Amino acid sequence: MNAVRPQDRGFDALLPPLRGRVTPNAPLGAQSWFRVGGPADVLVRPDDAEDLASFMAALPPELPVMTIGAASNLIIRDGGLRGIVVKLARGFSDIVVEADGIVAGSACLDMTIAEHAASAGLRGLEFLAGIPGSVGGAVAMNAGAYGSEITDVLDWAEIVTHSGELLRLPVQQLGFSYRHSALPDGAIVVRARFRAEAADRALVAARIAEIRAAREATQPIRARTGGSTFRNPDPGESDRKAWELIDLAGCRGLALGGAQVSEKHCNFLLNTGNAAAADLEALGEQVRERVRATSGVELAWEIKRIGVPA
Numbered sequence: 001m002n003a004v005r006p007q008d009r010g011f012d013a014l015l016p017p018l019r020g021r022v023t024p025n026a027p028l029g030a031q032s033w034f035r036v037g038g039p040a041d042v043l044v045r046p047d048d049a050e051d052l053a054s055f056m057a058a059l060p061p062e063l064p065v066m067t068i069g070a071a072s073n074l075i076i077r078d079g080g081l082r083g084i085v086v087k088l089a090r091g092f093s094d095i096v097v098e099a100d101g102i103v104a105g106s107a108c109l110d111m112t113i114a115e116h117a118a119s120a121g122l123r124g125l126e127f128l129a130g131i132p133g134s135v136g137g138a139v140a141m142n143a144g145a146y147g148s149e150i151t152d153v154l155d156w157a158e159i160v161t162h163s164g165e166l167l168r169l170p171v172q173q174l175g176f177s178y179r180h181s182a183l184p185d186g187a188i189v190v191r192a193r194f195r196a197e198a199a200d201r202a203l204v205a206a207r208i209a210e211i212r213a214a215r216e217a218t219q220p221i222r223a224r225t226g227g228s229t230f231r232n233p234d235p236g237e238s239d240r241k242a243w244e245l246i247d248l249a250g251c252r253g254l255a256l257g258g259a260q261v262s263e264k265h266c267n268f269l270l271n272t273g274n275a276a277a278a279d280l281e282a283l284g285e286q287v288r289e290r291v292r293a294t295s296g297v298e299l300a301w302e303i304k305r306i307g308v309p310a
Contacts, residue, residue, distance in 0.1 A: 032226075036078070038077065067088070072134075075281055079309050117204065124153055154193070179231055219268060220264045227303070229287075230303075233299070257275055260272050287299070
């Protein structure tokens, strides 16, 4: 089904001025790590935080707005995204290294933060080398890996609210829990500060190399994938990790259309080359059903599924 054009919805007359770029009916599939998904009605790329804030302040409140970053943990459905999609790119990629931490724009890749910390002889951020995606998404979902998560190292995050306010919130106001934050509805993370400590550069670099090697050995990082598909169950629900439950349910290698459960790490879904978003989502639901039937555990999606079906 063809996406409804933004001009048919009258968006052109409603969009406020922007110094950045506005693209109607913008393809998104190639920007997703899964390489699937339909177009956005309107894709907006602000120049910087001030450009974004003024745009949001003047935007009619009835227009839906969604933000995507590196799109590393997204399944964008085949019908695309309705309304306005904000993508933060070059103007949100600055990195400032300080004596006891790093300040980074939300479009910076998590791996890049880890590398800058290593070069500066700062430890505590090595785990970011194991998290695919960018700073904005990592803060929004309290991303974690290798025994650490964002809440352990974050000092503050700057956000632009849906009404266009530019605010700096300390970590205590972000309501972090496992893979969750309590950001205000519609808020967009634009910058964050991560706390770190001085350390020997070689030791920090060695730890990052160790994390990279572990990911290479255990995860299908060179495939079209989106990272961990399901959250690990709460301790009271099961003492097994999501991948163990999926494996016990006989789902390793399970396929549907062009989608497949990874043989290497069965909490990863793969686009083997010709999958639609619907294949990936339906396969994920099959996995959840089999795990429910074999263990009684209700796996929760960690990957976000957004947009409308074809």
